Amino acid sequence: MRIVLRSATVAAITLGLVACNGSDSPGNASNDETATSETGDTAKPFDKDPYPSTYTPYPSQPVLLRNATVYDGIGGVFEEHDVLIRDGSIAELGESLEVDDDVEVINAAGKFVTPGIIDNHSHLGVYPSPGVSAHQDGNEVSAPVTAEVWAEHGLWPQDPGFTRALAGGVTSMQILPGSANLFGGRGVTIKNVLSRTVQGMKFPEAPYTLKMACGENPKRVYGYGGGGFPGGAPYSRMGNVAGYRSSWIEAQEYKRKWDAWEEDGEGDMPGRDLELDTLKGVLEGDILVHMHCYRADEMAQVIDMSKEFGYKVTSFHHAVESYKIADRLAEEKICSSMWADWWGFKMEAYDGIRENIPLVHEAGACAIVHSDSDIGIQRLNQEAAKALADGRRAGLDISKADAWTWLSANPAKSLGIFDKTGSLEAGKDGDIVVWSADPFSVYAQAEKVFIDGALMFDRTDSSLMPVTDFELGQPGEGDMK
Amino acid sequence: MIRSTLAALMATVSLGYMAQAQSVTVTNAKLWTGNEVVEDATVVITDGTVVSAGADITLPEDAQPLDAEGAWVTPGIFSAFSRTGIVEVGAETTTNDTLAPQSTFGAALDMADAFNPNATTVPVTRIEGVTRIAVAPGFGSGMFGGRGLIADTSGDANSVTASQAFSFINIGEGGAALTGGSRPATWATLRGALEDARTYPARYNALEDGDVLNRLDAAALAPASRGQQLLLIAASRASDLRNVIALKEENPQLNIALVGAHEGWMVAEELAAADIPVIIDPYANLPGRFESLGATQHNAERLIDAGVTTALAYLDDDSHQARLVLQSAGNAVANGVSHDNALRAITSAPADIFGMDGLGTVEPGSRGDLVIWDGDPLDVMSAPVSVFIDGVEQSLESRQTELRDRYLTLDESERPLAYRR
Structure with a gap:
């Protein structure tokens, strides 16, 4: 599902960048491989990754976390286990591992170790703190279809919210455009490692995503003209769906034109359209659809629409009524990115219940705990715990170990990065959290957060608590937050 | 079992x-x-x-x-700040009585006229163990939101425990926007309004008008201006909090409590000395506004350690999620507050702040609000x-x-x- 660079020209450019960075990171190295191996493929005349990740893992020493309780993120729980992190990756999980002298051994007895939390719905950086007017970069409200905009182009890497999310054990996240538009634009997946640039945070080789939105928001923003009447389309849910379908029809025509040109190799290159580039990427399976959709009946409409045009919805977001069609979502293999208990702030959130997440899980569908909040992102483990407890009270027998799939593995799958992170399996990125206690307790805190094996946060060491530029010289600089 | x-x-x-x-x-x-x-x-x-x-x-x-x-x-848990029972669906204005941007009145707005014991938010809140709620107005047309109440969550017709329990006003960035655009405008408005209210009705008989408040608003704010009713003030920045402390020094009769108080820890000793309690959201740790740059989850710990009467509330969604005050209190414990003090901050402390004897405690003479739990x-x-x-x-x-x-x-x-x- 990743974005594949196909042309020799692009390969050369990419190689050039790698050389400039002097990097040998796994991410860039595999870009290199991709480019080389794909050199013979059909030539593509433009770069599909023009703002490439420059993230490289920070230096790390081998670390052994000794005698912890480990949730491996894929349903396993292991008492008194060790986790070995080496070369930035998870090397081994086992009992009483023997290690060489070069390995730093951290006594984790009484602690809990989990994969880093992955939030697949954040607006950090695009709606940063402080939330002043100049910082409202998350919704390109100028039109109902803005598939041409990319969240990464509005993302401010100095958002103090990243540091708070880190203290909550979040190691990766998806930054999405807002839900004003039918097509809000592309999302971007990042490692939660502060950088001077957005490119420096981008998760290497993560596929692009497309944000879409159902329901009340698009029709309120456009149809009601921000309170004035009449506004433009869409004014109703009918208009929403007509809007999506019209765009998909355009995208199909655009794709046909490009496919024909690439097939024949004759004539002028078709004119490029940024909006349709993105939609075409969805139709080709390269770009994953994340769609804000609360109501069950609307999700069912969207599922039919995705079949009408031949694409797949990866995850419905907020999905407050997923519990009403959990069977269908399981059948279609569509994830639901959910809050534990938000409800009632608008009509389409009125039927929110506390058992939504566990009911979706129980139906065999992919359940994800998401935040959509700079506050919520700091305690997603607690949101999972609430949902789990409410599910159990309703008679659903779900283990804590299984519930952790809501926080790491399932969001990683929804972002196309599960081959790299989201579980404690050997060879995966060393994205790991050491918790002071069972993270299903309100009292547990992330003590240490490793990202690609590097210790990026330590609650006991103020030198490992990053402070963004914005907070320098301000009240509370460097305070425990 | x-x-x-x-x-x-x-x-x-x-x-x-x-x-x-x-x-x-x-x-x-x-x-x-x-x-x-x-x-x-x-x-x-x-x-x-x-x-x-x-x-x-x-x-x-x-x-x-x-x-x-x-x-x-x-x-029974006491939510020190909510809009529960006065809004059914937040975005649907016909169901939302929290604020009235087009109203001529401000201080006179009485949330008891809005409170609906049959609102779906009431049982949703109750079944999480929250039996009493302070219900506050929002801010529509000015810095004077109106008067709030204390209610129980039984859903019974007579579930208002105390109407007109407090008046709610807004200073700082929010207040500035509501009074013409600046903090000085807010304070000129507030000082004038307190004078209008304190001298009600005499001033209105003699001059036929106040400087700031119409007759009904002045009448409504009169008890608070005389210290006969709690004056709840939303404020965040340390300098704004100091201005509130100064207001109380100038007007010692005022009975003031603060809501928000993101930078309260920076003036904790002064708040304690001035005997001004606070209602805070222990989650608030982001510089979401320039008035909350110093926000930290250790605010509660530091205020309590300084001796400030501190109640906790969940302020992110105060109409539908007031129930989350328990989780907020748990997080306060994770960030330095003792378990006892966190429990106090959601039971007896809010009762103290609102002067509700018999609530927030289980002692001889207390009202029979009781919750039995399946865990901590x-x-x-x-x-x-x-x-x-x-x-x-x-x-x-x-x-x-x-x-x-x-x-x-x-x-x-x-x-x-x-x-x-």
């Missing part, structure tokens, strides 16, 4: 949840009284009032004691197994639990799910 014992009890008393006080005796409780934890405690409630509570209590002769088997028992009340996997308000056992059902029960299985082979309830 406590659950089955209680379920049996509920089966006997739950028919229609008749709003009649009953005699309730709970034994073997790990009781938070509002002031301390007492192990092996007994609580006896008669005619809606706690008659005895603590260790070594002699049971009434006719008691049918409910053995809590060591479970946590607390007073502050931990996120815990929940109430039994809730009493004024000695009456409450339903633990809500519209949400009905939806849940309808959709527990999705089998429609016989009839659509709409036939299942």
Whole structure:
């Protein structure tokens, strides 16, 4: 599902960048491989990754976390286990591992170790703190279809919210455009490692995503003209769906034109359209659809629409009524990115219940705990715990170990990065959290957060608590937050 | 199992949840009284009032004691700040009585005129153990939001405990926007309004007008201006909080409490000395506005350590999620507040702030609001197994639990799910 660079020209450019960075990171190295191996493929005349990740893992020493309780993120729980992190990756999980002298051994007895939390719905950086007017970069409200905009182009890497999310054990996240538009634009997946640039945070080789939105928001923003009447389309849910379908029809025509040109190799290159580039990427399976959709009946409409045009919805977001069609979502293999208990702030959130997440899980569908909040992102483990407890009270027998799939593995799958992170399996990125206690307790805190094996946060060491530029010289600089 | 014992009890008393006080005796409780934890405690409630509570209590002769088997028992939780019961669906203005941007009136707006005991938010809040809520107005047309109330969450017709319990005003960035655009405009407005209110009705008889307030608003703000009613002030920045402290020095009769107080820890000693309590959201740790640059989750710890009376609330969604105050309090513990002080901040401290004697405590003479828990009340996997308000056992059902029960299985082979309830 990743974005594949196909042309020799692009390969050369990419190689050039790698050389400039002097990097040998796994991410860039595999870009290199991709480019080389794909050199013979059909030539593509433009770069599909023009703002490439420059993230490289920070230096790390081998670390052994000794005698912890480990949730491996894929349903396993292991008492008194060790986790070995080496070369930035998870090397081994086992009992009483023997290690060489070069390995730093951290006594984790009484602690809990989990994969880093992955939030697949954040607006950090695009709606940063402080939330002043100049910082409202998350919704390109100028039109109902803005598939041409990319969240990464509005993302401010100095958002103090990243540091708070880190203290909550979040190691990766998806930054999405807002839900004003039918097509809000592309999302971007990042490692939660502060950088001077957005490119420096981008998760290497993560596929692009497309944000879409159902329901009340698009029709309120456009149809009601921000309170004035009449506004433009869409004014109703009918208009929403007509809007999506019209765009998909355009995208199909655009794709046909490009496919024909690439097939024949004759004539002028078709004119490029940024909006349709993105939609075409969805139709080709390269770009994953994340769609804000609360109501069950609307999700069912969207599922039919995705079949009408031949694409797949990866995850419905907020999905407050997923519990009403959990069977269908399981059948279609569509994830639901959910809050534990938000409800009632608008009509389409009125039927929110506390058992939504566990009911979706129980139906065999992919359940994800998401935040959509700079506050919520700091305690997603607690949101999972609430949902789990409410599910159990309703008679659903779900283990804590299984519930952790809501926080790491399932969001990683929804972002196309599960081959790299989201579980404690050997060879995966060393994205790991050491918790002071069972993270299903309100009292547990992330003590240490490793990202690609590097210790990026330590609650006991103020030198490992990053402070963004914005907070320098301000009240509370460097305070425990 | 406590659950089955209680379920049996509920089966006997739950028919229609008749709003009649009953005699309730709970034994073997790990009781938070509002002031301390007492192990092996007994609580006896008669005619809606706690008659005895603590260790070594002699049971009434006719008691049918409910053995809590060591479970946590607390007073009903008191949400120190909410909009519960005055808005049904936030974005639907026809259902939202929190604010009135087009109103001529401000201070005169009385949330008791809006409070709806049948709002779906009320049972949703109750079944999480929250039995009392402070219900505050929003801000529509000016810095004077109006008057708030204290209610119980029984859903009964007479569930307003105290109407016009406080007046709510807004200073800082929010207040500036509501008074013409700057802090100086806010303070000129506030000083003028307090003068109008304090001199009501004489000023209005002599001059026929106030400087700031119309006649009804002046009448409404008069009790607060004279210290006869709590004046709740939303403010965040340390300098704004100092201005509030100065206001109280200039007007010692005022009974002031703060809401928000993100930078409260920076002036904690001064707040304690001025005897100004605070209602804060322990989650607030982001510089979301320039007035909250110093926000930290250690605010609660530092304020309490300095001796400031501190209540906790969940301010992110105060209409539908006031129930989350328990999780907020648990997080305060994770960030340095003692378990006792966190419990105090959601029981007796808010009762103190609002002057509600008999609420937030389980002591002889307290009102019979009691919650029996299946675990540590502050931990996120815990929940109430039994809730009493004024000695009456409450339903633990809500519209949400009905939806849940309808959709527990999705089998429609016989009839659509709409036939299942």
